[in-house]
Amino acid sequence: MLILKNIVKEYTAGNTRIKALKGINIDFRENELVSILGPPNCGKTTMLNIICGLDIYTSGNLSINGKSTKEFSNGEWDAFRNNSIGLMLQSYKLISHETVLANVELTLKLSGEAKFERRERAITVLKKVGICNKFNKKPNKMSYGEIKRVTIARALVNNPDVLIADEPTETLDLETSIKIMEILKEISTDKLVIMVTDDLEIAQKYSTRIIKLFDGNVIYDSNPYHVVVEKPTRNKKGKKTSMTLLTALSLSLNSLISKKGKTFITSFIASSGIIGIALILLLSSGATTFSMKIRCKFIVFALISLVVSLISISTSIYISVLGRTKEIGVLRSIGVSRKDIFLVFNAETLIIGFVSDVIGFCIIYGLGIFKLPATSWMVIVIISMVVHLMAGFIPSIIAAKKDYFLELKNS
Incomplete structure (x- = not known):
């Protein structure tokens, strides 16, 4: 009633x-x-x-x-x-x-x-x-x-x-x-x-x-109705809505597949990040005999690679937020919370980061650039994913704070 x-x-x-x-x-x-x-x-x-x-x-x-x-x-x-x-x-x-x-x-x-x-x-x-x-x-x-x-x-x-x-x-x-x-x-x-x-x-x-x-x-x-005494009924449907990470990943993956060309280009550019991280770890391990001048040049190159990776992912997620405003409105209209919208775009960041890491690994191994033990590569992957999540953090917050009412009204 x-x-x-x-x-x-x-x-x-x-x-x-x-x-x-x-x-x-x-x-x-x-x-x-x-x-x-x-x-x-x-x-x-x-x-x-x-x-x-x-x-x-x-x-x-x-x-x-x-x-x-x-x-x-x-x-x-x-x-x-x-x-x-x-x-x-x-x-x-x-x-x-x-x-x-x-x-x-x-x-x-x-x-x-x-x-x-x-x-x-x-x-x-x-x-x-x-x-x-x-x-x-x-x-x-x-x-x-x-x-x-x-x-x-x-x-x-x-x-x-x-x-x-x-x-x-x-x-x-x-x-x-x-x-x-x-x-x-x-x-x-x-x-x-x-x-x-x-x-x-x-x-x-x-x-x-x-x-x-x-x-x-x-x-x-034409047919008015007036409640004399409103009797509260036990609400059997009061369950809070919650999106699982798997659902968020599925939504983001399908969105990225629908624009796979842009996704690949972004991931390719972002792959420079894992190359830069690998290079920094290699230099800091003391496993190389490069002169200090060469080491400095490599470090500068590695830092530039990290910045390029951060900018490419951050820009990609922000563009995705702008392009998915209608979807945000739809999700909010069926009960998706703001924190779950944040989760959706973090999931998109994770997917792009994962693809960029795979591309980066292929480049590194294909060219035989670095020789590092398996434990070092695990550290590199963890650092890389943290960097990627940092890059997508602000765009994800922007998505979560969007006025979904206006998105539905104007889309």
Whole structure:
């Protein structure tokens, strides 16, 4: 049961305070299909974003199943999005370098489901929305209508209390729009479905309730509902979301494979770092008979190699952060925490570092440059990975601190 009580949302634009929502009071039934209509900038999307925790209300209270969100921490909002809310946002928010099945499974990975169970649940829900033989396809190989169905499947796979749909039929042809709406209508028989739409005909045909907004206020409700006594229910889905290192590595590896040319070039340049570390260790071990002048030149060369490696990895990760802003938004929308976003980009750093070390080893052994014992190479690898992680540390922090609400809104 979802209740919005006197919800106010204010934004600051320069020196001006703008009220997007001016005291919204709506009680939703546990199962109904509600269409939110209104002119542009009336507060429709803002209200949806508040319901799903992508934006935080200024005052008032939002509660679901008797639990107030007024004092929610960031971690509780993450768990709320992952466990209680299913999102169907505009622009077909799927991760482009992941398969259809991986996109749908990701929500279950965050909530800690076992591999077999999450695979079975993901396949079941995909079949339910009519995606049967395209589990391993990438989103860019599918039609708009198919992508819409996948976003519905991802929204439903964790059995949420509320399904949020922002313009679910936008840009679709009539036949596909009807199929999508029929799916949403069926879902609304046992779940609350809230959708924003500008299509009055669609709303009238499929909705059980139409709410109109104007200038941040509710001006019409075709089937109002008021809770007399709200009875808190025990929340069975309060598990905190958490991403494993393996999941983070998988996301980053697939992203790097999708741009393998750039990844190889970055790793090749960064391989100079391990060569520099090996050279410094060789000189410091006293195993060479080079003169002091030659030693100094080698040290300068080694330091330059380390700097080049640091800059190449740091720049690569930062560019990756800029290029994956939509993905960050998607991950945050399904409950991935900021610390897990940090983990994802550290995982990318580790992969690039590993590949650069392999390339560096091949160069060293191929040219027969250094002769060092195995224990020394273990030290070199450890030092190299630490250097790589240092290079990716600041870009990873930038990624974790990104405003995911703006990323979703503007992507």
